[in-house]
Amino acid sequence: MFVDKAKIFVKSGKGGDGCVSFRREKYIPAGGPDGGDGGRGGSVIFEADEGLRTLMDFRYKNKYIAMNGENGKAKKMFGKDAEDLIIKVPPGTIIRDEKTNLVIADLIAHEQRTIVAKGGKGGKGNVHFKTATRQAPNFAEGGNTAQEKSIILELKLLADVGLVGFPNVGKSTILATVTSAKPKIANYHFTTLTPNLGVVEVDKKSFVLADIPGLIEGAHKGIGLGLEFLRHIERTKLLVHVVDISGIEGRDPYDDFNKINDELKQYTERLSKKHQVVVANKIDLMQSEEVFKSFEAQINKLGYEVFSISAATGKGLKELLRYIAKALDEIKEEPFIEEEEKYKYYTIEDNDNNEIIVRKENEYYVLEGKRIEKLFYSTNFEDMDSLRYFQNFLVKRGIVEKLNELGIEDGDIVKIFDFEFEFYN
Known part of the structure; x- marks a missing residue:
């Protein structure tokens, strides 16, 4: 059977979380932080393979998920990077983002590759957060989030x-x-x-x-x-x-x-x-x-x-x-593509996207974005150093200033995902 169009879901791997760890060795009763970094998550990569002729395999499997990066370990050991997920398609396959219908890639040559979903970068271990005034950071950075999207595969025959x-x-x-x-x-x-x-x-x-x-x-x-x-x-x-x-x-x-x-x-x-x-x-x-x-x-x-x-x-x-x-x-x-008929291409967004959205929704002030999500889940709210790092980040990034511009007052509620906090300037 010949199949020339298929819809599938792809998801890259999340970056591994940084490790919170302290040296606990003999004769070193109060060792410093030694938490290692997390490994990078696997990317989803498409590769043209001249041995394939149809998209039939995608009728039976339509969900492809790469592995997450390994979390960091003690003794400054890095977590293992996850292997990339390689998906093979016939030459002549056009890959489109379903949401925008824009072309991600047009694979026409044997072994030509393209990254469709980037793996998340691993988070930093607590060894990176040691300062002169913060000798024992009890927090680490979470790994970057995965990318996921629904895509359309469209095959055009490459015949003479x-x-x-x-x-x-x-x-x-x-x-x-x-x-x-x-x-x-x-x-x-x-x-x-x-x-x-x-x-x-x-x-x-x-x-x-x-x-x-x-x-x-x-x-x-x-x-x-x-x-x-x-x-x-x-x-x-x-x-x-x-x-x-x-x-x-x-x-x-x-x-x-x-x-x-x-x-x-x-x-x-x-x-x-x-x-x-x-x-x-x-x-x-x-x-x-x-x-x-x-x-x-x-x-x-x-x-x-x-x-x-x-x-x-x-x-x-x-x-x-x-x-x-x-x-x-x-x-x-x-x-293959005439000058006047070039595709409009989709740009793969970076999962290191640092944009933080600040908006007002009814009586709430809402913070959104991958960077704030990563920071939020990396914060140990029961640890004063970690909480202070969280607050300093909001100040340095201008988030507090944006909240003030929106008219926030002491006692107002700030929402980060499903969590609510009272604001005090």
């Missing part, structure tokens, strides 16, 4: 050549005939519901061929499965436009050709400008040679090369493949 055309014109038969791919083939519409890939070898050259499921009118608006399939054509270098020249279904091949090209143009102007080769399939079922000659003349006027083939018998396929291989060598490599 894409087969396009209406349903049941013989695209899957062509793929099965010229490659070792084995798509499901039958004489009814929409046999192919998922793109198929195959490798073509001709005259010591090779290229990747993708059978894109049949398009219909209105595909660019999402009618049928249009948008799901059109995205896979974007990254091909060349399009092989297949039409049914036999007319056994009462369709006009020239009219079909124009309708499909209009769908490509409506989806994005860039698709309509791609190099195209037109293939008139099912010539073995054609009633008259004049039908092909008339079609060829119309297409030639538009500037396209036309080949007549029979995918069922193999007639004309070798000439077609040689032409495609030569054309691929001559087509100039284009960037």
